[in-house]
Amino acid sequence: MTDPSIYNVLYIDLTEGKHEVQERRDLFEKYLGGAGVAVKLLEEECPKGVDPLSPENPIIFTVGPLTGLFPLASKTVAMFKSPLTRNFGESHAGGRSAAAIRFAGYGAIVIRGASRNPVYISIVNDKVKIKDATTLWGMRSSYAVGRVLREVEPGAGKRTIMRIGMAGENLVRYANVVVESYRHFGRLGLGAVFGSKKLKAIVIVGTRSVKIDDVKAYTKVYEEIYKEVTETGVMSKYHVLGTSENVLPLNMLGALPTRNLMQARFELAENISGETLAEKYLAKKIACTHCPIGCIHLASLRIAFAPGHEYETLIIPYDYEPIYALGSMLGIGSAGDVLRLIEKIEGLGLDAISTGVVMAWATEAYQRGLITERETMRLRPNWGEDVEVYIRMAERIARRANEFYSALADGVEAAASKYGGLDFALTCGGNEIPGYHTGPAALVGFITGPRNSHLDSAGYSIDQKALVKPMSDEEMIKQLVEEERVRNVLTSLVICLFARGIYKLDRVSRALETLGIRRSLEELMQLGAEIQRAKASFKAREGFNPYNVRIAKRFFETPTPQGRLTEERIMRMISMYIDAADLKDIYRA
Amino acid sequence: MPHRVSVVGIERCIGCYSCMFACSRLRFNEVGMARSAIQVRSAGGIERGFIVIVCRACIDPPCAKSCPTSALKPRPGGGVILNEDKCTSCKSCYEACIVRAIVWDDERDKPIVCRYCGFCTKFCPHNVIALESIGREILV
Numbered sequence A: 001m002t003d004p005s006i007y008n009v010l011y012i013d014l015t016e017g018k019h020e021v022q023e024r025r026d027l028f029e030k031y032l033g034g035a036g037v038a039v040k041l042l043e044e045e046c047p048k049g050v051d052p053l054s055p056e057n058p059i060i061f062t063v064g065p066l067t068g069l070f071p072l073a074s075k076t077v078a079m080f081k082s083p084l085t086r087n088f089g090e091s092h093a094g095g096r097s098a099a100a101i102r103f104a105g106y107g108a109i110v111i112r113g114a115s116r117n118p119v120y121i122s123i124v125n126d127k128v129k130i131k132d133a134t135t136l137w138g139m140r141s142s143y144a145v146g147r148v149l150r151e152v153e154p155g156a157g158k159r160t161i162m163r164i165g166m167a168g169e170n171l172v173r174y175a176n177v178v179v180e181s182y183r184h185f186g187r188l189g190l191g192a193v194f195g196s197k198k199l200k201a202i203v204i205v206g207t208r209s210v211k212i213d214d215v216k217a218y219t220k221v222y223e224e225i226y227k228e229v230t231e232t233g234v235m236s237k238y239h240v241l242g243t244s245e246n247v248l249p250l251n252m253l254g255a256l257p258t259r260n261l262m263q264a265r266f267e268l269a270e271n272i273s274g275e276t277l278a279e280k281y282l283a284k285k286i287a288c289t290h291c292p293i294g295c296i297h298l299a300s301l302r303i304a305f306a307p308g309h310e311y312e313t314l315i316i317p318y319d320y321e322p323i324y325a326l327g328s329m330l331g332i333g334s335a336g337d338v339l340r341l342i343e344k345i346e347g348l349g350l351d352a353i354s355t356g357v358v359m360a361w362a363t364e365a366y367q368r369g370l371i372t373e374r375e376t377m378r379l380r381p382n383w384g385e386d387v388e389v390y391i392r393m394a395e396r397i398a399r400r401a402n403e404f405y406s407a408l409a410d411g412v413e414a415a416a417s418k419y420g421g422l423d424f425a426l427t428c429g430g431n432e433i434p435g436y437h438t439g440p441a442a443l444v445g446f447i448t449g450p451r452n453s454h455l456d457s458a459g460y461s462i463d464q465k466a467l468v469k470p471m472s473d474e475e476m477i478k479q480l481v482e483e484e485r486v487r488n489v490l491t492s493l494v495i496c497l498f499a500r501g502i503y504k505l506d507r508v509s510r511a512l513e514t515l516g517i518r519r520s521l522e523e524l525m526q527l528g529a530e531i532q533r534a535k536a537s538f539k540a541r542e543g544f545n546p547y548n549v550r551i552a553k554r555f556f557e558t559p560t561p562q563g564r565l566t567e568e569r570i571m572r573m574i575s576m577y578i579d580a581a582d583l584k585d586i587y588r589a
Numbered sequence B: 001m002p003h004r005v006s007v008v009g010i011e012r013c014i015g016c017y018s019c020m021f022a023c024s025r026l027r028f029n030e031v032g033m034a035r036s037a038i039q040v041r042s043a044g045g046i047e048r049g050f051i052v053i054v055c056r057a058c059i060d061p062p063c064a065k066s067c068p069t070s071a072l073k074p075r076p077g078g079g080v081i082l083n084e085d086k087c088t089s090c091k092s093c094y095e096a097c098i099v100r101a102i103v104w105d106d107e108r109d110k111p112i113v114c115r116y117c118g119f120c121t122k123f124c125p126h127n128v129i130a131l132e133s134i135g136r137e138i139l140v
């Protein structure tokens, strides 16, 4: 029998200032946890057509039965209606969040309503308090908020501190939630939903333990997984250079979006590569709780702030995505500049990918004369020339400094609808694109994935396989659908997707069995399909239809490693996807 | 020859807590961060790195000296052995260890004292901790 605390759902109502715990065995027994349980809670909690920034939009956090117990089951799922795409919102973060929620005694936390005044939530096991956060509101940097809360809240070293920055307060539609300084609920605007509820932060301390019935069986599978993680090379790439090792290979292929995807190769890629960063700036690597890999790469950057050798040293996390979005996308070819921009954006609490794509669009729009210095408030963005310009631009977005920056704060889609330039506004379904111009599978994945990102079905990896061994469009779609389903299973547990090579479904099944949860491979895949349908249903309910998605011309102008894509082919593949995923009754042509 | 767990490379610690989970699994048949004889925490913000605390196996252990019932006795060669039956939960040992290597078990109201088994070291991916023989120190 699995530990029953996983069934506990903590409901917190910010309007009423109340909270209660309900046992939702029904949900966890059927959907395991994570994404599966979250999408059901979202159906229950989020009324149709609701304004994502209204009190009716819930925030849902979930973990799963393996959380805390197995290496790399180290993530938390957040679900909400996205203020950016105005439909399905899902985002994952690690740090200590997952272990803290589990060891505090919950499988899920649901936040309803909105407070009138700034507040933060403090959860210490079963003690839940809504506390005044007036003093924290308007703080310049999300790092500072963490520093304050570290002093006033208990549980040093075993707690999670989630908080928003200025961007979340000002309802920037792609504001993120920063976790333990270096991890994020990055995509789709959870930070703005926090902001709309006047919720500045959540601190969770979990000091309970989970009892294991069959320690022998558990230890056996645990050690097997642990050994494979640490002793084989399966996961070494995530530790050695981290995801930033992708910069050079993607650039070599011609798949690294550069200067708003006018190019897919960056002549300065070498300067911002994982190799360069590791050699010149890497200070240390750290891990999420219960992850022996340690993929979080922290750079140390020394900046002179005054003459006479006056230096400040900043510790800055880096990954592939921010390097793409704040590096090649903006034509920035200096690792130091990219790190400075990352640091700024982290402090403001902006999603790095969306912000980079937004600023890349603004640069092109400025150069084409769609906007002028009047809109930019005298900034003259010019690919990579002056990082200060982009630092100021990010600040102005976070403050919604004028009408133009306010449009940027609503996302590229909104800005281009207002100022023109939709042909090079790089969103899919309203979400700014991640850094993979690898071919049709990636693009179709951005359009059909519930989050409209690479995270749902990893089309970029299918494209890269197709380069080695050509495959038909049908085959690509088949793999895309299958990958999405597998990921739905992993994210219901919630296993870090970097460990997908370790957690093959048969091993998942065995790990679950040690806790008394019996699921065959077929049942797991079925669950993956069911979650896929549930997410699509939510999207369709909120007005999304992949058949009507706007696809920017730019995607078809710049060749991918598999050649130039055509709109006809992509539309055909979208239709294939809907067939293959069995979503015809949900999405109609 | 007696052993102890030694923190040999704290700067290499990635804060994965695998060592704590190992101890809690072995000693308490459970998974958690509360009950483990080895403790990891951040040194005030993750950017500052981590602190790992485990019993140093003192030659003349202050914790044992503070024990009014001889529940905690010196182990030959360094460190201590706990006989829980004699323990009255007075917490003097907990107070006496200035490195805070004795963890208080709130659930059972007893001290958690390292057994020098080295199980935790097998799960450290970065060789931050190591089981070492302390034989030489006895000769000194």
Ligand code: SF4
Pocket (backbone or CB within 6 Å): B054, B055, B056, B057, B058, B061, B062, B063, B064, B079, B080, B096, B097, B098, B099, B100, B101, B102
């Ligand atoms: S518990 Fe503390 S005082 Fe006792 S032997 Fe260990 S380190 Fe020394």
Ligand code: SF4
Pocket (backbone or CB within 6 Å): B066, B067, B068, B069, B070, B071, B072, B082, B086, B087, B088, B089, B090, B091, B092, B093, B094, B111
């Ligand atoms: S708590 Fe127990 S072991 Fe510790 S000093 Fe008191 S009696 Fe001795």
Ligand code: SF4
Pocket (backbone or CB within 6 Å): B005, B022, B023, B026, B036, B037, B038, B054, B113, B114, B115, B116, B117, B118, B119, B120, B121
């Ligand atoms: S040596 Fe054994 S008892 Fe001591 S901390 Fe490690 S696992 Fe726990």
Ligand code: SF4
Pocket (backbone or CB within 6 Å): B012, B013, B014, B015, B016, B017, B018, B019, B020, B040, B050, B052, B123, B124, B125, B126, B127, B128, B129
């Ligand atoms: S297992 Fe090693 S790296 Fe992980 S927390 Fe413990 S000492 Fe640090």
